[in-house]
Amino acid sequence: MVVQVVEVSPRDGLQNEPEILSTASKIELIRRCVEAGARRVEAVSFVRADRVPQMADAEAVMAAVPRRGDVSYIGLVLNRRGLDRALAAGVDEVNCVVVATETFSQRNQGASVDAMLGAWTDIAKAAHAAGVRASVTVAAAFGCPFEGDVSPATVGDLARRLVEGEPDEIALADTIGVGVPTQVRALVSAVTAAAPGVPLRAHFHDTRNTAVANALAAVEAGVTVLDASVGGIGGCPFAPAATGNVATEDLTYALHRSGHPTGLDPTKVIETAAWIGDQLGKDRLPGALGRAGWFPADPR
């Protein structure tokens, strides 16, 4: 079964790095990811530049990404103002975030879960009216840094309410990297029941070394779209020394060796990881494949 890997390093990765890259380097990162085979890229977010300075040049980045019919660029938006910017910048898809717990939603988004549900529906309808795909991520779906465990029933209830925006896709995000495969199965099952027919995407962080296990469990449960970040760049805002997004090269290795082609070229992904590591001044990336090498030696 083919699995699509959505490259999120340009947005979720870079947004959580202390170093701010030049616009040219961001465009080069996206170009290299596409060259390595990425066909969906979370490229930018349209949020307040004073809150997220890493994404202040979203319009300039989108103006220069390689436009080709087979690559879809995703912009993160959280309100109508962001959506208007995203549409003007020519994104192919917008993605909105709704947090699974009230405390995290208030602290991270500055809004209640109900308010974000309303924003999502509003954004989705306007995006669809403009002919742009709209997906929604359920953040902290596997656990919350403030409220602890999150039950599959809670996520299922949320998914039921997300359906009002007619999502092209619902993404289940383990934002703080606490999930395990049993939870993946329970969550996929709960959300499938709550939002029948809506394609699912999964977004895993490797903060506690469970991301690859979770990703493979998600695929076995029928999820065919997974997020990842080259090199594993991005880190974890809740644990400064810890890992964030699962590395694209690690996920690619696990998928290819498990019989799931991704269309990605492992050599180019690993090279891109090394390149972005240099750009960010990192002497060590979370991704394991860059240190270990592919197996068998030639990935093709």
Add this chain to the structure above:
Amino acid sequence: MVVQVVEVSPRDGLQNEPEILSTASKIELIRRCVEAGARRVEAVSFVRADRVPQMADAEAVMAAVPRRGDVSYIGLVLNRRGLDRALAAGVDEVNCVVVATETFSQRNQGASVDAMLGAWTDIAKAAHAAGVRASVTVAAAFGCPFEGDVSPATVGDLARRLVEGEPDEIALADTIGVGVPTQVRALVSAVTAAAPGVPLRAHFHDTRNTAVANALAAVEAGVTVLDASVGGIGGCPFAPAATGNVATEDLTYALHRSGHPTGLDPTKVIETAAWIGDQLGKDRLPGALGRAGWFPADPR
């Protein structure tokens, strides 16, 4: 289902670290692991001191480990001379290694697979005659650095021949960290068919970020004993910058959160990892839990 974690840091971990610890520090490591809940410990190897200087003080270590009825100490042996030393030192179990591929066997053990099969049978019979348990590890069972892929049929054939030594346990080792869960299932199935009734143990390296996925797959396939090394110490002889043994704290997190108690105290395991990291002069350990913290915050 309860899963037993065999702590291998004192042998497989330390043997692959450039720094040689004092005998007192090795004993302290073992004491701390037992205090954290380890009930089987791969404590030492009885091999040639000129080849493996890290293990030269095996007798002195074994003379000072905390002896208690509920803890079993394993000594690695590769020939009769090693067995005699192990028995004299009072180990509770011996473990022998047979490599799945000819090239790796010749290069690593300096002996053919056939020769090592003979050595295993000889060791096992003598150990059993002395009232000591004897287990055998199939090294490179998931892939070989020289020969590449290893088929489950190859490992099954080997397991069939290992039965002559009446193993108390067969351990399947991903020595270079290349396996994925589909392979785990195929291997467990092949070895169970080839050596019916022999309990299985699995030994995963996290070199390519698949160890936790493989461990959980092994447990789902019925394996109830897994090897791990606190902090993930040990490294990988085939890729100097890469990770070796899966970290005990990472495995414990994945198991506990998946509903598999281990008897280990996560806080003490993480403290022991930090302690051994200091002893080895490492500013960064492979284990993720020490950087990320348990979830939810209180592991008990």
